[in-house]
Amino acid sequence: MKFKILTPKNFQTTNWSGGTTTQLYISPESATLANKDFNLRISTAKVEANESTFTSLPGINRKLMILEGGITISHEDQYSKHLKPFDVDTFKGDWKTTSIGTCTDFNVMTTGDKEIGLYPLRMNGAKNFKFAPLLNCKDLFFYATNGNITVEISGEDYLLQKGNLLVIQDFDVPSIAISSDEAFGIVVVQVNK
Template sequence: MIEIIKSDNFKKSEWSGGTTTQLYIYPKDADYQKRNFKFRISIATTELTESNFTKLQGIKRVISILEGKMDLSHKDKYDITLAPYEIDRFSGDWDTVSKGKVKDFNLMLKDCDGDFLYKKINSTENIILGEKELIFFIYCISGKIEISGDLLLENELAVGKGKNIKVSGKDSKIFYGHITEL
């Protein structure tokens, strides 16, 4: 079964540098502020030219850019510049500074593992996530796609269980990912 989460159901809040929109949190009764989640998918808008990432002890982070360009500096680790759809994976307890006004897509993982990738969809394809069933998600960046008979529109998120997902679309862009070891 696939759950389609419409943008009307996303939870938006303010932070010191802009806004954050929580698309999904697991378990569903978890609270980001209490850090009692297994994973969280969100979109953040940064209005400052420079900001410090909140330190998130014990949380793995995966981030990509939807709009703009971001320079990330992970103190004593590495520096990276991200353009749209490029991805960085790092530890939430690192000292991280970002430069650039951007809109970014985030996956936070606590006591579990997961990842996401970017893909253009121009036909019918199978997205193979692994050998065993796991939680998957697909975020529609632009266009619309069909997932096993369900329609996913721009700025909507699909979450479900599976290992091989059939998607179809034309001139559509998505982030797709998985969560394991819950």
């Protein structure tokens, strides 16, 4: 099992027509969004324009979670729905997608047939909360949305602060312990085998 904590100094922020996007993680590391040669890409985005058109990304599967604000997302010839904080939408990158509203969102993009779980974990504090992902978990990511969180992995403590991303590859323990003296939030991304 390998793990590391990435901080904002590791992230790349770029502009797009509707605001900014910050790449938190990409695999393989040499891949780029422009080349669409990644297996997995995790990012956040600030949607600052009230009306936005999503970039067409054929061959890419997308999951989007709202962190702040809210949008109405519309996929032409598919469906429309309103997303508020911690709601998730799953869609194909080649769908013609637009949104109305402003928000900060969390994005997971994959290629191929990877099975991805994306969900929030929010608590008003915890002492040794045992987090156990699904049995078929291969890689696990924790993105801290607020609070200072201690994560215990194999007997070692790691501090996860707001805006940091914990990356655990080849997950092979039954659970990890999470502790915080304050309210905290984590966005969990689970990549299954």
